[in-house]
Amino acid sequence: MTITKKLTVGVLALQGAFIEHIKHFEGATKNGYSDFEFDFIEVRTEEQLDRCHGLVIPGGESTSISLIAQRTDLLGPLMHYVKSERPIWGTCAGLIFLSTQVENGRPGQQLLGGMNIQVKRNAFGRQLQSFQSDLDFSSFIPSVSDFPTIFIRAPVITSVLSDINGSENVDNEIIHSKNDYENKAPVQILHQLDNGLIVAVRQGTKLGTSFHPELSDDYRFHKWFIDEFITKAV
Numbered sequence: 001m002t003i004t005k006k007l008t009v010g011v012l013a014l015q016g017a018f019i020e021h022i023k024h025f026e027g028a029t030k031n032g033y034s035d036f037e038f039d040f041i042e043v044r045t046e047e048q049l050d051r052c053h054g055l056v057i058p059g060g061e062s063t064s065i066s067l068i069a070q071r072t073d074l075l076g077p078l079m080h081y082v083k084s085e086r087p088i089w090g091t092c093a094g095l096i097f098l099s100t101q102v103e104n105g106r107p108g109q110q111l112l113g114g115m116n117i118q119v120k121r122n123a124f125g126r127q128l129q130s131f132q133s134d135l136d137f138s139s140f141i142p143s144v145s146d147f148p149t150i151f152i153r154a155p156v157i158t159s160v161l162s163d164i165n166g167s168e169n170v171d172n173e174i175i176h177s178k179n180d181y182e183n184k185a186p187v188q189i190l191h192q193l194d195n196g197l198i199v200a201v202r203q204g205t206k207l208g209t210s211f212h213p214e215l216s217d218d219y220r221f222h223k224w225f226i227d228e229f230i231t232k233a234v
């Protein structure tokens with residue numbers, strides 16, 4: 001007799017492309033899991049957050065997500081959730097919110113401080129606000145060598161911070177997370193564009209991507225997140 005484990009994956013639903021993530025997860029898990037049953041939920045409250053075995057922070061506008069989280073009293077629970085080591089994936093604005101330092105941020109913008117990275121908002125400038133490119137992710141997702149990758153006013157990862165308490169990066173232009181969590185896992189660079197810009201990183205149970213797999217019609221990236229982060233964590 002197989003015992004089926006029920007797993008709940010939340011998508012932070014304060015602003016941005018949360019419905020698209022839920023649809024992709026549903027598509028990615030429709031067939032092929034006999035040991036797990038999945039529930040994908042929109043997260044707007046602490047009670048919903050507590051139920052989640054993993055969380056996705058979608059793309060949208062990081063300053064709005066930060067502001068709404070503060071106004072709805074979800075910022076504290078989210079900072080606490082980051083410390084729990086449960087998997088979190090931030091896409092685009094979600095990557096910004098998940099990071100420790102942000103260049104080009106807005107004064108007062110809050111960061112969850114889940115990954116020891118500095119990111120730059122709107123890093124591609126006006127000429128290249130949005131673009132699509134088929135990228136080869138086969139070095140970390142087996143046989144995915146042609147993923148339709150969409151960038152929209154995307155951030156990039158500008159540095160990996162070795163000592164987040166050090167003073168070398170103190171700069172008034174840079175927003176720093178107020179979370180006292182320190183992710184101790186090594187930061188892995190998963191993908192760099194041909195011009196060297198870093199657009200996907202992993203640090204232990206946390207994943208950050210500059211781009212939007214949920215806006216393509218391809219479920220493989222979401223399936224990989226489920227297989228590599230969610231089902232392995234339980």
Ligand SMILES: NC(=O)CC[C@H](N)C(=O)O
Nearest residue numbers: 059060061062092093153
């Ligand atoms: N597509 C996106 O998520 C854009 C992110 C947006 N530029 C920000 O700063 O939050």
